[in-house]
Amino acid sequence: MTTAVQMVQMIRQGETTAVGLVSAAFDKIAETNDALQAWAWLDRDAALAHAAALDSLRQSGRTMGPLHGVPVGLKDIIDTAAMPTACGSQPLAGRQPDADAFLVSRLRSAGAVVIGKTTTTAFAFMDPAATRNPHNYDYSPGGSSAGSAAAVAAGHVPVAVGTQTNGSVIRPASFCGVYAVKPSFGMISRDGVLRTSQTFDQVGVFANALEDAALVTDVLADFDPHDEGCFWRPRPQLCAGLASLRSQDPHFAWFDMPYFDRLAADAHAGLMDTVARLGNRVEQVSAPISFAELIEAHAVIQTYEIPRNLDRIRQEFGDIFPPELGKLMAHGATISDKAYDDAMQCRMAAIDYFASCFDKFDAVLTPAALGEAPLFSESITGNPICSTVWTLAGLPCVTLPLLRSAHEMPIGVQLVGAAEADDKLFGVANWLDGYLRQK
Amino acid sequence: MTTAVQMVQMIRQGETTAVGLVSAAFDKIAETNDALQAWAWLDRDAALAHAAALDSLRQSGRTMGPLHGVPVGLKDIIDTAAMPTACGSQPLAGRQPDADAFLVSRLRSAGAVVIGKTTTTAFAFMDPAATRNPHNYDYSPGGSSAGSAAAVAAGHVPVAVGTQTNGSVIRPASFCGVYAVKPSFGMISRDGVLRTSQTFDQVGVFANALEDAALVTDVLADFDPHDEGCFWRPRPQLCAGLASLRSQDPHFAWFDMPYFDRLAADAHAGLMDTVARLGNRVEQVSAPISFAELIEAHAVIQTYEIPRNLDRIRQEFGDIFPPELGKLMAHGATISDKAYDDAMQCRMAAIDYFASCFDKFDAVLTPAALGEAPLFSESITGNPICSTVWTLAGLPCVTLPLLRSAHEMPIGVQLVGAAEADDKLFGVANWLDGYLRQK
Numbered sequence: 094m095t096t097a098v099q100m101v102q103m104i105r106q107g108e109t110t111a112v113g114l115v116s117a118a119f120d121k122i123a124e125t126n127d128a129l130q131a132w133a134w135l136d137r138d139a140a141l142a143h144a145a146a147l148d149s150l151r152q153s154g155r156t157m158g159p160l161h162g163v164p165v166g167l168k169d170i171i172d173t174a175a176m177p178t179a180c181g182s183q184p185l186a187g188r189q190p191d192a193d194a195f196l197v198s199r200l201r202s203a204g205a206v207v208i209g210k211t212t213t214t215a216f217a218f219m220d221p222a223a224t225r226n227p228h229n230y231d232y233s234p235g236g237s238s239a240g241s242a243a244a245v246a247a248g249h250v251p252v253a254v255g256t257q258t259n260g261s262v263i264r265p266a267s268f269c270g271v272y273a274v275k276p277s278f279g280m281i282s283r284d285g286v287l288r289t290s291q292t293f294d295q296v297g298v299f300a301n302a303l304e305d306a307a308l309v310t311d312v313l314a315d316f317d318p319h320d321e322g323c324f325w326r327p328r329p330q331l332c333a334g335l336a337s338l339r340s341q342d343p344h345f346a347w348f349d350m351p352y353f354d355r356l357a358a359d360a361h362a363g364l365m366d367t368v369a370r371l372g373n374r375v376e377q378v379s380a381p382i383s384f385a386e387l388i389e390a391h392a393v394i395q396t397y398e399i400p401r402n403l404d405r406i407r408q409e410f411g412d413i414f415p416p417e418l419g420k421l422m423a424h425g426a427t428i429s430d431k432a433y434d435d436a437m438q439c440r441m442a443a444i445d446y447f448a449s450c451f452d453k454f455d456a457v458l459t460p461a462a463l464g465e466a467p468l469f470s471e472s473i474t475g476n477p478i479c480s481t482v483w484t485l486a487g488l489p490c491v492t493l494p495l496l497r498s499a500h501e502m503p504i505g506v507q508l509v510g511a512a513e514a515d516d517k518l519f520g521v522a523n524w525l526d527g528y529l530r531q532k
Numbered sequence: 533m534t535t536a537v538q539m540v541q542m543i544r545q546g547e548t549t550a551v552g553l554v555s556a557a558f559d560k561i562a563e564t565n566d567a568l569q570a571w572a573w574l575d576r577d578a579a580l581a582h583a584a585a586l587d588s589l590r591q592s593g594r595t596m597g598p599l600h601g602v603p604v605g606l607k608d609i610i611d612t613a614a615m616p617t618a619c620g621s622q623p624l625a626g627r628q629p630d631a632d633a634f635l636v637s638r639l640r641s642a643g644a645v646v647i648g649k650t651t652t653t654a655f656a657f658m659d660p661a662a663t664r665n666p667h668n669y670d671y672s673p674g675g676s677s678a679g680s681a682a683a684v685a686a687g688h689v690p691v692a693v694g695t696q697t698n699g700s701v702i703r704p705a706s707f708c709g710v711y712a713v714k715p716s717f718g719m720i721s722r723d724g725v726l727r728t729s730q731t732f733d734q735v736g737v738f739a740n741a742l743e744d745a746a747l748v749t750d751v752l753a754d755f756d757p758h759d760e761g762c763f764w765r766p767r768p769q770l771c772a773g774l775a776s777l778r779s780q781d782p783h784f785a786w787f788d789m790p791y792f793d794r795l796a797a798d799a800h801a802g803l804m805d806t807v808a809r810l811g812n813r814v815e816q817v818s819a820p821i822s823f824a825e826l827i828e829a830h831a832v833i834q835t836y837e838i839p840r841n842l843d844r845i846r847q848e849f850g851d852i853f854p855p856e857l858g859k860l861m862a863h864g865a866t867i868s869d870k871a872y873d874d875a876m877q878c879r880m881a882a883i884d885y886f887a888s889c890f891d892k893f894d895a896v897l898t899p900a901a902l903g904e905a906p907l908f909s910e911s912i913t914g915n916p917i918c919s920t921v922w923t924l925a926g927l928p929c930v931t932l933p934l935l936r937s938a939h940e941m942p943i944g945v946q947l948v949g950a951a952e953a954d955d956k957l958f959g960v961a962n963w964l965d966g967y968l969r970q971k
Contacts, residue, residue, distance in 0.1 A: 150765060155765060155766075155953075156769065156952070156955065159766075193757060201755065201764045202765070315754075316638075316640065318632060326597075327594075327641060327642065327643050329594075330595065513594055513595070514593075516595065
């Protein structure tokens with residue numbers, strides 16, 4: 094599959110045009126999307142018109158952006174002024190935002206062509222969407238960024254944008270066999286993205302190559318005073334981090350997580366094989382914090398915040414929430430402010446611990462999911478628990494599609510870096526990707 | 533004087549700190565600002581606290597922005613949430629905006645330290661400010677970006693931001709002997725900048741080196757959907773343009789402008805000497821449009837728009853406008869919609885002409901001002917006419933401090949490029965600067 098980096102290069106060398114790339118994307122979508130259901134909205138005419146405008150800029154000698162002509166998909170909880178944004182909810186079908194999300198402006202000024210909106214579970218929670226897994230239609234792509242993961246895995250688009258509140262970027266990427274990054278908390282503005290949890294909602298990127306994930310994240314990552322979680326400090330440059338040469342092999346930390354007894358046998362075996370191949374580059378680290386407590390704290394914070402944020406939807410549209418989300422909405426109201434405050438304290442302790450421990454190693458090596466994707470017939474999106482601790486602490490995470498299940502389904506290997514050191518994480522990820530792909 | 537590029541390099545190499553740079557800036561300001569009056573507001577404590585935060589990021593190994601630790605001044609019509617923004621008007625003293633202008637966010641995320649607000653003429657019009665010219669206090673620095681030009685020329689800060697509606701960046705830069713750029717219309721967002729004319733208001737940058745002007749413009753230039761004049765296309769990269777190697781010498785166009793009979797004798801002689809040194813690299817071009825008509829069209833549009841935009845101020849604060857602006861406010865109300873529409877048509881014809889003519893040459897060579905700065909005692913800000921046509925057409929302009937008057941006051945040489953080809957213009961400017969500084 095052609096990467097975004099290759100597409101831009103091909104346009105630069107006159108080997109293709111933005112119209113050519115966008116047409117090809119729609120041809121590919123026409124072949125498989127009836128079965129896959131990766132898209133909630135597509136607008137071929139608008140995308141081709143945008144591509145034609147980019148081609149005419151190119152012909153007039155104007156500057157090309159870093160994503161000039163690249164077709165991109167956006168999870169359908171990201172506001173677009175030119176397309177509806179239904180948040181995966183039938184009652185919101187046709188809802189037309191007034192303005193683009195901040196990140197859409199970033200894509201536009203980089204020259205990307207937003208060709209449509211990708212399927213999301215309703216309100217980005219855990220009730221499954223209609224999307225299928227491109228590797229085997231009997232399987233689910235996971236969630237909540239189901240369509241973004243599937244559209245990239247199916248080669249409809251080289252890159253797509255999703256969001257993660259627990260494991261909604263890393264998990265579907267693992268299930269669908271693509272690369273994905275959930276950058277440090279505060280790197281990418283969430284202005285104009287459906288808010289479910291102000292503490293955990295984060296934007297992430299799916300791609301078929303690490304360099305594409307780096308390129309798109311570099312474009313999206315920018316300070317936006319309209320998102321109070323967005324930090325004003327300079328952004329680590331992921332493309333530069335990816336390209337940086339290492340003077341020595343990286344050093345990985347391995348934490349024994351309380352959920353490892355739930356790893357599928359094939360996923361466990363694959364990870365152990367990976368650890369064995371890395372030899373003394375991996376060190377088992379024991380943390381002076383309880384990961385089980387952190388996972389519980391994440392649940393408390395998320396369950397407290399989601400109903401309070403979605404109450405706006407309830408007031409406007411009524412009780413339109415699907416079963417899993419409905420249960421959480423009801424439960425959330427019973428969580429006390431005290432319990433929430435305690436959980437936030439617990440989160441701060443985790444942030445403090447992770448702020449100091451990364452001087453002893455370069456990245457945490459850990460599973461991206463408990464195993465292969467669930468079957469579509471199970472009507473679940475899979476367990477996000479392999480992401481919970483890292484999301485809680487706001488650390489940058491990347492998943493690499495390096496393992497296979499006994500059924501030949503993809504399984505990801507996750508790397509976690511120090512906060513706001515996403516550039517370094519990408520350097521380590523590039524090393525690991527190259528090392529493990531050697532015969 | 534140390535440039536911004538050098539400052540960032542010094543921090544990178546551990547030779548200084550952000551606190552060191554900001555302290556030095558305030559020491560320099562203390563020496564001369566009582567006489568110069570370049571600053572409308574300074575906040576030493578806040579600037580040092582910001583610098584200390586940047587130093588601690590640096591020490592913790594976090595990413596450095598392209599302007600890490602660089603002290604910057606902002607014309608006092610640019611909104612800052614942390615400092616008053618009085619627009620050069622006593623009745624607005626202490627006015628505290630709710631939010632930073634878009635460009636302030638850009639500076640902040642690049643690591644710059646906004647140390648204060650620079651003096652502006654009232655509402656950026658032509659009634660002079662109290663600021664003096666650093667080269668000789670008997671002279672005016674020009675206007676309206678008086679303090680930004682003077683603060684850079686005096687070495688208080690390496691770079692400062694101003695605005696231009698007619699000639700308010702290029703003219704004071706010429707008078708004060710510094711470099712300045714007024715980029716293509718739509719490159720830099722004006723969100724949060726006092727609006728006087730939606731058609732002409734543009735943000736510009738003052739510096740003591742071309743590379744600093746390029747660096748700051750690259751930081752500021754970004755798409756912002758909140759400014760309807762801001763284009764969504766990728767920004768030309770000025771630093772890259774500056775560094776690009778030319779395969780052949782540039783080709784300059786010389787237009788005979790209707791105001792050349794008003795050039796001071798020394799300015800005229802300096803320009804003619806420059807043209808002579810460039811030999812056959814300069815070609816006289818005759819345009820199929822009337823520049824006199826364009827200058828008249830600019831006056832009509834500006835005079836129509838300014839009173840309508842400033843009416844908000846009048847409603848809130850009453851009739852607080854100084855004499856020159858007061859006259860314009862009164863006159864503006866008499867301009868008919870028809871006259872305005874005709875002038876806008878005339879502007880479109882100019883844009884059309886300049887869209888095609890730059891394939892025959894690389895840049896227009898033209899004066900930045902009619903001569904040296906006016907005397908302070910004249911109580912004028914100087915004639916902006918050398919900028920009018922280029923501002924009208926939204927073309928990128930840069931002024932180089934290459935000439936001297938008979939009184940040893942600075943005079944600038946202006947280069948004008950094709951719309952949205954600011955990168956190429958900077959390559960040409962760099963060539964000319966190097967060529968004319970050869971013995």
